[in-house]
Every structure is written in structure tokens, then in C-alpha cells.
Amino acid sequence: MMPHATVGCSGVTAWRRLRDWTEVGAWRCLHAALLTELRRADLLDLDDCSVDGSHIRALQGRITSAPHPSTVPVPAPSTT
Structure with missing residues (x-):
């Protein structure tokens, strides 16, 4: 249980x-x-970041979910 004083409720x-x-x-x-x-x-x-795959939906036993996109780098700003 969380303390009442910490969160302001039960x-x-x-x-x-x-x-x-x-x-x-x-x-x-x-x-x-x-x-x-x-x-x-x-x-x-x-510039220095880490990507965590824990937010990616599991493939549910499938080998791949879609064709792999090109691995050629594209110079574009990050959208996240």
C-alpha cells in the first residue's frame, strides 16, 4: 500500500x-x-538515447509482422 501522506489519498x-x-x-x-x-x-x-522495445506489441508467435523497411539511413529529425 502507498502511504496516504505521499499521494494524498488511500x-x-x-x-x-x-x-x-x-x-x-x-x-x-x-x-x-x-x-x-x-x-x-x-x-x-x-544525440545519446536508448530505445526500449518494451512498448512494442508482441508478434504473438509470428516470425515477422511486416516486411522490414530499408536500413539505409535517412537524414530526418527525430519525431519523438
Whole structure:
């Protein structure tokens, strides 16, 4: 359980709110807003970054989900 003093509500309420916010996509919107603000302030530096595949949907036993795109680098700014 989370301490009431830390989150301002009971642990059950906190977990329910986290679940509800996840279901309505609040984290995705918050992430997008944060990236926008960082870009605006010129604080987003992706020269050194790490990509985590944990947010990619599993292939569910399939070998590939689609043809692989070309691996030739394309000079374009990051969109994330």
C-alpha cells in the first residue's frame, strides 16, 4: 500500500486513479506534452538515447509482422 501522506489519498484510490488514467490514455498525452515543452525550451537532446522495445506489441508467435523497411539511413529529425 502507498502511504496516504505521499499521494494524498488511500492506496486503493491511488491505484484506481492510475488504472483509470492509463485506460483513457492520460500517460500518452502527458508524455507528448512533456516532449513538446522540452523541444520548445531546446532541452530535448536525442544525440545519446536508448530505445526500449518494451512498448512494442508482441508478434504473438509470428516470425515477422511486416516486411522490414530499408536500413539505409535517412537524414530526418527525430519525431519523438
